[in-house]
Amino acid sequence: MERRHVTLAEAAAIAGTSLDTIRRRLRKGELEKAQTNQRGIFVDLASLRAAFELPDDAGQDESAKTAEIETALKAAIKGLEKKLSEMRLAQAQTDLKHRDQVAGLETSLAVASALAEQRQAEIERLHSTLTASAQQLPSMEVRLAALQDEHVSELRALQSRMEAEAAQARDELAAWKARPWWRRLAG
Structure with missing residues (x-):
């Protein structure tokens, strides 16, 4: 709560001047006396602020200043607590989103x-198959060479027989052509 009047000493302290200056301004009427039930002379705080061009909170009771500061701090704390809860909510949502992403990954x-x-198992299977084939390859080459030689000799024998049969057929055709026409017809 704001005070309405102060003692001469308090007025001098608030204005940053001497007691004599405060008394002189009271005599000139620049400051107003405050009516109180207490003993001594009291100065109206509003006239003191106006006369010395002091801020509106000059001379305010420290408990009032403390109460204002406390009120402001409480409001700031409430605002910060609200912001903190919003940040925690946003962080929780972000964490949930990241957990979903991590689970998907x-x-x-x-x-x-x-x-x-699976691919590694398939590769190993194919590798073992190729290794076995590579080991069988020399014996297969030997068998293929033997089969090739056998088939070549059979083909040569067949070619010789065909050539002999062709020569015989040419000879028979030449003999048949050498016969007179009427014998060819009669058979």
Whole structure:
């Protein structure tokens, strides 16, 4: 609560001047005396502020200043608490979103790992098949060479027989053509 009057000493302290200056201004009428039931001379605080061009809170009771500051601090604290709760809510939402993303990535990673294991198993199977084939290749080459030689000799024998049969057929055709026409017809 704001005070309405102060003692001469308090007025001098608030205005930052001497007691004599306060008394002189009271005599000139620049300051107003305050009517109180207490003993001594009291100065009206509003006239003191006006006469010395002091701020509106000059001379205000420290408890009033403290109460104003406390009220302001409480309002600031409430605002900060509200902001903190909003930030916590936003952080919780962000955390939830990130957890969903992490869960999705973990699922994708598990699927990719399973596929990689399947592909690795297929690669190992193909590798063992190729290794076995590579080991059998020399014996297969020997067998193929033997089969090739066998087939070539069979083909040569067949070619010789065909050439002999063709020569025989040419000879028979030449003999048949050498016969007179009427014998060819009669058979």
